[in-house]
Amino acid sequence: MAYMNILICDDVKEEALILENILNESSIKSNSVYFQNGEDVLEYFKKNSSSGGANIDVCFFDIIMPGLNGIELAAKMREVGFNGKIVFLTASKDYGVESYQVKAYFYLLKPVNPQDVYKILNEIKNNESNKDSAGIKIETRNITRFIYFKEISYVEVINKNVFFRLLDGSEVVIFASLSDIMPQLAADGRFAQCHRSFVVNMDAIMQIQGKEIILRCGRKAPISRSYKNFNDQYFTHVFEGDK
Numbered sequence: 400m401a402y403m404n405i406l407i408c409d410d411v412k413e414e415a416l417i418l419e420n421i422l423n424e425s426s427i428k429s430n431s432v433y434f435q436n437g438e439d440v441l442e443y444f445k446k447n448s449s450s451g452g453a454n455i456d457v458c459f460f461d462i463i464m465p466g467l468n469g470i471e472l473a474a475k476m477r478e479v480g481f482n483g484k485i486v487f488l489t490a491s492k493d494y495g496v497e498s499y500q501v502k503a504y505f506y507l508l509k510p511v512n513p514q515d516v517y518k519i520l521n522e523i524k525n526n527e528s529n530k531d532s533a534g535i536k537i538e539t540r541n542i543t544r545f546i547y548f549k550e551i552s553y554v555e556v557i558n559k560n561v562f563f564r565l566l567d568g569s570e571v572v573i574f575a576s577l578s579d580i581m582p583q584l585a586a587d588g589r590f591a592q593c594h595r596s597f598v599v600n601m602d603a604i605m606q607i608q609g610k611e612i613i614l615r616c617g618r619k620a621p622i623s624r625s626y627k628n629f630n631d632q633y634f635t636h637v638f639e640g641d642k
Contacts, residue, residue, distance in 0.1 A: 403429040403520065404454055408440050408472065409461035409488065414509065418459060418488070421513045427520045437467030441475055455483050457504075457523060462489035477502065482567070484523055502615075535583050537563070537573050546571060548587050552616045553599040554580070566603060566616050591632045594623045601636045 405422060409415040415433050422429050434440045437460075444455070458476070462469035473485050484504040488511060505519050534547040546563055555562045556577045563571040577598065584590040584598055592598045593612060597620045605613045607630060612620040622629050 403427055403524065404456045405429050405431040406434070406440065406455045406458045407431055408434045408437060408458070408464070408469070410435050410464040411461070414461070414488075418511060418516070421511065421516050422520075424513070425517050425520055427517075427524055429520070437464065437469070437472035437475070440472060441467075441479070444476065444481065445479060455481070457484045457486060457520075459486050459488055462487050473503065486519060533587055535580065537571060537580075539571075539573050544571065548584075548589060548600065549602070551590075551600050552603045552614050552618060553597060553620050554584065554590075555620075556596045564616070564618065568616065589636065591629055591636070593626050593629045594621050595625065597621065601633050604633065607633065 407415050407418055409418070412435065415435075419431055419433065422431055432443070432455075434443065440458075458473075458481075460469035460472055464472075467475070469487055469489070473487075476485070485502065486505045486507060487503055488507050488509055490509045504523070507515055507519075532547065534545050534550075536543065536545050538544075546565075550565050550567070552564045552566045554577070555564060559574060559576065561573050561575045561577065561580060563573075565571070577596070581592070581598065589600055589602050590598050591601055599612055599614065599620050603615050605615045607613070607622070610622045612622060614620065
């Protein structure tokens with residue numbers, strides 16, 4: 400990522416200029432485009448994304464704006480296929496849950512601290528430089544496809560069909576049994592079985608409530624008695640991942 404392409408949407412131009420100055424002073428080179436309302440952002444993205452002209456890596460959205468607010472804009476961006484990072488900027492602390500629902504990367508309070516912006520940009524750049532390329536090749540009657548493990552929220556088996564439920568809400572189905580794919584999933588280390596019909600990506604877990612797993616995509620998976628050691632597996636995975 401030689402340059403980071405950044406989109407800013409803030410109805411207060413002066414605050415957007417402050418952020419642009421912070422970006423220009425960062426050690427990471429970036430190109431930025433600025434809009435004052437969400438409607439223009441959507442028009443720009445829809446018009447240019449098919450030709451690659453809207454190849455945006457990071458969006459900085461003010462939350463409180465007239466018309467579409469930042470949360471609503473982010474939701475519509477996800478609907479039209481934007482998979483980049485979204486960072487919210489606001490003077491209010493009341494939107495944490497909503498920002499999470501649209502897969503926000505970060506949530507910054509105004510006035511923006513330059514060091515926080517630099518940290519975010521560096522994290523994004525480092526993540527892009529060390530992309531996780533592990534995955535699984537699956538075949539159906541019509542297609543052969545490679546699915547990155549990082550794309551998978553969980554795997555579910557229903558009537559001899561294996562459903563790969565992906566983080567973006569889509570799914571891929573193959574005719575197979577769990578035993579056909581479990582060796583590859585288990586070897587990766589981030590997957591664990593919580594039920595005879597469910598295998599979850601532990602990196603995709605938001606929280607565990609009793610006998611139920613709440614995933615970051617909003618879906619849920621059960622923990623059966625036969626897999627009562629699942630919680631231990633999960634916390635071991637989290638602990639080791641933080642080292």
